Amino acid sequence: ERIIPCSEKLKSAKITNSDFYDVITKDKVGKSVLMFIDPPYYKAKQENHYVKAFNQYDHIRLQSLLMKTDHNFFLTYDDVPEIRKMYSWAHIYPLEFFYRIDNSKDNTNKRKIGKELIISNYPIEKKQLEINFNPNKAILKKSKKIIKKQTSIIEKIRSPLRFTGSKFQALKFLAPFWESVPHDEYREPFLGGGSVFFGKPLVKHNWVNDIDEELITTFRSMSNPKSRIQLSKSVEKFIPTKESFNDLRDNF
DSSP states (O other), X not given: OOHHHHXXXXXXXXXXXXXXXXXXXXXXSSSOEEEEEOOXXXXXXXXXXXXXXXXXXXXXXXXXXXXXXXXXXXXEEEOOHHHHHHTTTSEEEEEEEEOXXXXXXXXXXXXXXXXXXXXXXXXXXXXXXXXXXXXXXXXXXXXXXXXXXXXXXXXXXXXXXXXXXXXXXXXXXXXXXXXXXXXXXXEESOOTTOHHHHHSOOOSEEEEEOSOHHHHHHHHHHHSTTHHHHHHHHHTTOOOOHHHHHHHHHHO
């Protein structure tokens, strides 16, 4: 049920498996480029969460490219002093949102609050952010006035992949960043599970990329009408849990 709508959306995108450098530095095809950057987080346990880990040099390399780019971008990172210092030249917006409940035998059904940063090289007006970035306050703000302001267009297409650092729960907070900048070309150098790509409306030119070869092979198979049928059959009985994820990660 998730593979088919994702397949339809992927058909119109360029799908590549390369280093983020290639995606960020490529000349524009359209009139204006917008990039969503979601790299491995600075303080994350790289070996536990990512197939291709980021080291200190990679974080510095990414920051250097973004400082020089002429393309508009918005970036998500963990809220740590090192990242705030590294991107002090950009616009920084603290974000708090509820992570999904862990689909695990040992979860306590409590939703954790993630503290992250959205960083951009263009400003966002305060009125666009007033529905806000604090989940506790958002729960209290359910008046008709506030609901009326929530006009962001987020497509109801969910990625079939559960991925570390998924931004599905944060889409309503990220939407003002893609809606504030006119663009006819959209790029994601770190596709991951694709929550933002699948939630954001398509533009004329769309490019998604990830360094993880197996992940990109999966998305390419998903984008093909014939191979997606075989893919659907192969995963229809699989139950995604934290335990099954760890088993696949450790044994394959």
